[in-house]
Amino acid sequence: MAEHKKKLLQGNEACVEGAIYAGCKFYAGYPITPSTEIAEGLSVRLPKIGGKFIQMEDEIASIAAAIGGSLAGLKSLTATSGPGFSLKQEGLGYACIAEIPLVIINVMRGGPSTGYPTGPSQADIMQAKWGTHGDHPAIALTPAYVQEILTETVRAFNLSEKYRTPVIVLYDEIIGHMREPITIPEPGELEVIDREKVTCPPDEYFPYDERFEVPPLAPFGTGYRYHVTGLNHKKDGFPTNDSKQINENNLRIMRKIENHKAEIWKNEEVSLKDADVAVFSIGSTARSANFAVKAAREAGIKAGLLRPLTIWPFPDAAVKELAKRVKAIIVPELNLGQMVLEVERCAGGACKVEGIHRVDGEPITPAQILEIIKKHAK
Amino acid sequence: MAEHKKKLLQGNEACVEGAIYAGCKFYAGYPITPSTEIAEGLSVRLPKIGGKFIQMEDEIASIAAAIGGSLAGLKSLTATSGPGFSLKQEGLGYACIAEIPLVIINVMRGGPSTGYPTGPSQADIMQAKWGTHGDHPAIALTPAYVQEILTETVRAFNLSEKYRTPVIVLYDEIIGHMREPITIPEPGELEVIDREKVTCPPDEYFPYDERFEVPPLAPFGTGYRYHVTGLNHKKDGFPTNDSKQINENNLRIMRKIENHKAEIWKNEEVSLKDADVAVFSIGSTARSANFAVKAAREAGIKAGLLRPLTIWPFPDAAVKELAKRVKAIIVPELNLGQMVLEVERCAGGACKVEGIHRVDGEPITPAQILEIIKKHAK
Amino acid sequence: MGEAALKLPNIRINEKLCKGCSICVDFCPTNVLEIKGTVVAVKDLAACTRCQLCDLRCPDFAISVID
Amino acid sequence: MGEAALKLPNIRINEKLCKGCSICVDFCPTNVLEIKGTVVAVKDLAACTRCQLCDLRCPDFAISVID
Amino acid sequence: MSARYELRFSGSGGQGMILAGIIMAEAAAIYGDKNAVQSQSYGPESRGGASKAEVIISTQPIDYPKATAIDCMLAMTQEACSKYHYDIKPGGILLIDSNEVKDVPKGHFKTISFPIIETARKELGKTIVANIISLGMIAELTGIVPHEAVEKAVLARVPAAFVELNKKAVQIGFQSAKGLK
Amino acid sequence: MSARYELRFSGSGGQGMILAGIIMAEAAAIYGDKNAVQSQSYGPESRGGASKAEVIISTQPIDYPKATAIDCMLAMTQEACSKYHYDIKPGGILLIDSNEVKDVPKGHFKTISFPIIETARKELGKTIVANIISLGMIAELTGIVPHEAVEKAVLARVPAAFVELNKKAVQIGFQSAKGLK
Amino acid sequence: MSEGTVAKKQKLSVPFDYDKYLRPKKLPHIWCPGCGHGIVLKALLRAIEASGLNKDDICMVSGIGCSSRTPGYVDFNTMHSLHGRAFAFATGIKFAKPNMKVIVITGDGDALAIGGNHFIHTCRRNIDLTVLVYTNAIYGMTGGQYSPTTPLGDIATTSRYGNIEPPFDACKMAEAAGASFVARGTAYHTLELEKTILEAIKHKGTSVVDIIDACPTYYGRMNKYKSATHMMEVIEKDGTVSVKQADKLPPEKLEGKLLRGVLYKTDRPEYCEQYATQVMGKATGK
């Protein structure tokens, strides 16, 4: 039975399956390597299930249309890669302050600029948090396996609807394009969170009601007429000039994520309990790390892996705790040093922190990681 | 004599003076509060001195045109604020990898999104480093006084020409719009670095020659015909597929800044030598901090101020050293916690680090800072 | 109708909304209105022809004329 | 001129550049060319009218005809 | 810090409060021998509503550019007066337009009333120079900058055609304030 | 890790190397009882040039998806062969098209030559199925996946009109390889 | 035909109850004394009344600018989005909920400078959006820089020596890009504008109305107009000719004048309908 559900899919195809499973009904995007297969897949699938696909004139229009689709009540997705992700930054900030659920996929390729379009990279991690101007909440998920791209895409939609905020899914070209056998879950097998329905009378509805941690969002056209703006606003959505309200507006959108970090975090641990040396890694690099950790264990070294599936909010609690009980944390990443800065900060001097960085378009190999593990195990 | 040169100018007007002094001959921009006065000033001034001003159709076109102007040999500037800065991110990455000198001013206003357009903010600091996709070098300067906006604008042009890289000047709306008496320096009073002239025969010219740390840039139209691309490229500027060369390309643009951090850094210290409690602050907030530090000293507390004028590359050496000899570093900033993360990382647990954050559109007052200084002095 | 013609129109001015831009004054064909201080005022009600131009062109929802 | 007409044209093919797209073959009015393996080859040089269409439409700088 | 003198000019957008602030700062720092910084607050629209300009004058470098305890504040409208008077320091001065500000705030400061706009209209036929009259008055009331410096600063900022008008306005300000101290 | 079996299919863009890799992975993981991952490398243009697909087959979960030491590699062109043969492991297999690869690389692996494309043309009249023939050969040479699984996987991937053609191709592959072991 | 005569001919139910469509607590609006944006808004509200649409079914989306503040004052589903991007946000909303009437309010800067690409692509798709461009020849919100509709030679804070960039004709652009309804109106001709907007709202497909109105604060002051009234008379009244009149006028009388009224109208398949029938239809095998 289960065998029939097993398929050999590309990471990007699994993303399509995840979106469909999560109830995504709206996709707006603009093609870019190596994320295009997501758009291609959804252009075929969505209209079959009453969903809509639109190819917009650019990435800016894509995120705007996706926000519009979401505000009109459809779970919405846009997918892109580096250059397109940079262009979407202004729209991302809008979704944050207007509190519109939205999922954004960034299949990371070599940068900066046009860089190395067909090469893998993990160099947009910091951008996922800091790319748009002003302070804003950030949730970003980092699957490493094709099956996980499916489940994390579903989780991204869930978090985005639950917290009324854009959620980013980051994965590198390697897992975006590689194929693995995966199982499409049965309906009901994975949790799917739908937008909370608004039931109060329209004149009692405030789209940014501070009484709620996450005020429910009534889709446009459902009888709740209200105002949405990217300006700092009051609970009724209208712009304000009052410093108290501006403050409250800015803090509330952060708080709703900050207060629920523990629920948003998701870490996978591999033989970490008794580890002397830990590896902290995501995506395809974490797969190398996993291989290396197993090899280290075989060689008698107590190595372990902390693999965050939520990179933003940064898993600081886990890293702080870990730093106290290991000699070193090794941070291999396909960039010139991003997560390693956060790990260093959280470690606060409690253990050594060493990054392994690679930006030549090739993956970090298990051997590279193993070597550094051995160095710190001594 | 000097009196006649003294003028009461707005921060943004001082930026205009700085640009003119530095030899800026090309401005391309799109209006946005609170940076518009820079464009307005240069639209009047540039054509008087043989320079060119163009108002483009948006911020993306603005940074592109400015890069074009620079490649054609003119020192070029573009200025903007939050939303426009987000839109310029893709172009910024292009300037980094193509190594085109360029100065970008971001007069910071309340964000995220449209936010609070007339309110001050310091919430684009992390964006200045991480806003564009992929790894890339970043230089960002942070003046705090009107006079300093002039001198730092000149320094920005100098660094950008010297290192063939975009340089960002970040200041908040308060100093952008406030007026102070300033002195326009005489020609020769400040150093002005012009682009190194290329003299080799055209067939020996390689725009990305690895033999130089910073290969000189021959402007388009001067007989050196070469290729410029945002793809990873070889020394001749043509795209490459070779992992060694991709690696070298990515590392070299970082290295040229990394190796010269000490020259790029610029810190002002106020009574820091014997300080027990230090404040780390930039822009208008540093002015409050200065006030607070003096008040603390008057109250017998050994407080001091470390005020970086170069925020990127982050002054890690100074902070690391400082952390070892103070009880606490206080980081007041008009955001919800940006520089404080870097300070924490550099402190590495050696002293306490506490941020003071404010995002209600009002400045952080000296009293707010003094209170925290007192707390840590105990 | 004849009766209505005899009755003077009722020109309602919302002083809180009027910004004194003078558009209604300038376009009134029969000089009914004037600016007084910073807002509009009726100067010659009898001359009003109920043409509605003042209302139609007021940018501020500040004036209306009721038959 | 008469002499030139007698002389056969020189059709130069750069096999390193030819991608075998067949455009030159298809548009040659007198069937001079053919695809051999993966690249173009001359089949009937005598038929060549020197019309240059093969050169003009070759996307790959791979063929030229010298009088 | 005691050398710090804080002024606030408030009124409605269009009454020239920012210009008054700029001129005062120039009088102190360009035509006088002090330091000065001038700043202002905009509403989010950058147009309309209450408007304020602040000037800090000091013999020392000025760090914090915003008011902390106002030495002298001008209020040309009721809205501005009510909104902004709260941080006048004990012993400070509040100068109000007597025709505009009817609800006079109470506090440990000295309130001086004068029909500034009316004076501008009556004496000079132009209400537009009310800000310059008030500038003269403040110079006289506070003594923080010499009259000559204020006059020079005013004249440097106005177009040639309005030199005489403004000269008169600032003098009227000096004179009017004399009797009010 | 010893359970890890690494395959590489290389040739030029358009020869169906990636499809061959996908089918092999499906044979192992969908129609067989193993795990498999398939990955590929593109040039920066995503078109033309040498192309390679890699398949890792294992009885255990597969972490690192790229080749570390190749058990069996196919090279359909000289360029691909020269570029990609370097990490075949000692004792591994290199299958080459004997008409295409003239400069046969040396190493501690077993090289097997066969006119794959020519066979496709001669036996089936279509060079397009050369990749399927090679797939059958590799299945036979390596024994890593059962023939039935390979056949099922091939047939599931091809359009109905080409079922017979491909069935024949894969059988030719199985047969041709038998004598070459 | 003067606007006065029109007023008499057009059956007016006066005074019009604007409050029905306003969020009255939000007034006074932020627009300067004499700003044309308020006049345009009134014409729009009357057109909406005439259209018989239900408030719940109307969505209004704007970008950033003085004009783009309009949605804040009206009691519909309203969105004040990003500078230049209103079209794209609106496309998402409309495509997701095709039964809503989606109106885009935008300024000449918002629509034609930063938003130019979304403007033309909206027209090309012929998605059913009603687009009102408030064309005041300036960037009002940022304090008076020249816009893509500022006439040649005119003064703005970034063209102190006179503007050298030729202005766009939004109507020509819309038509070339594929909009199926293209019209122009002015704030001065407010009743005619109401009719034009009503026609635009009723049209199925992208309808663009370019509306000439005045920014007395910046454009007016810098270009020596004495008042808002003066601007309305010179620019809107004397500077335009209705298409109907234009037919009867000799070419010299038309020179330098913009045409008012419905300039282009055609019947082309609408995007959302096409998607429903062509794409979803084929995908589901219907």
Next chain:
Amino acid sequence: MSEGTVAKKQKLSVPFDYDKYLRPKKLPHIWCPGCGHGIVLKALLRAIEASGLNKDDICMVSGIGCSSRTPGYVDFNTMHSLHGRAFAFATGIKFAKPNMKVIVITGDGDALAIGGNHFIHTCRRNIDLTVLVYTNAIYGMTGGQYSPTTPLGDIATTSRYGNIEPPFDACKMAEAAGASFVARGTAYHTLELEKTILEAIKHKGTSVVDIIDACPTYYGRMNKYKSATHMMEVIEKDGTVSVKQADKLPPEKLEGKLLRGVLYKTDRPEYCEQYATQVMGKATGK
């Protein structure tokens, strides 16, 4: 008139020495077998030869796409910029160095999808750029998604059920936006194209040449064209009519056909010149 006849009439110096303008080491280029981009490039190089311009004075700027790879192969001052932004980069270069001849190479996606706004603003300013749009009705580089010029009903990887977005007419758009020279050519009519490009290069002001060429790999395959040749015959030869012929043809014969040749040409002040005389002139009191 067939291209063969043209070939005979137009004085050909054959074989043309393309190497003079190429960076021969960079060949073979990355384009697929039969891709029209190479044919267009050759016409361009011949036109440049005919223009007599010096290589040092020529700058070529492109965006991103297969077409935008052109600058890498030619020996000028070349810039491969960002997707859609070539116009803006080129504007900066031209404005900074008005003596250079700046040529923009762009694709239908690059120019008309993401770059649409810069395209129309370039035309509006009438800055002296020669713009060649390689229109192959597809996004080639990313593997065959529909573009703003894909015909209705056609198949692409994102329009598997048939495209429902009406295509742009780049020439109409350019003219409406203000370009002072607008023309169309095809790769098939390569000599005519050469002449058209030469005229565009010689023109002062923004000149736009929309060039229909073929992407056999994606657009061709998905839409059942047998070969590059087949595409050139059906789309380029039979699908277009030259303006000269068009005058003589009855309307039914023109239906569904695109016009070739110079479609619009006028003399309007050029941006850089205006800046020099109007702005710098006034600023310096000259």
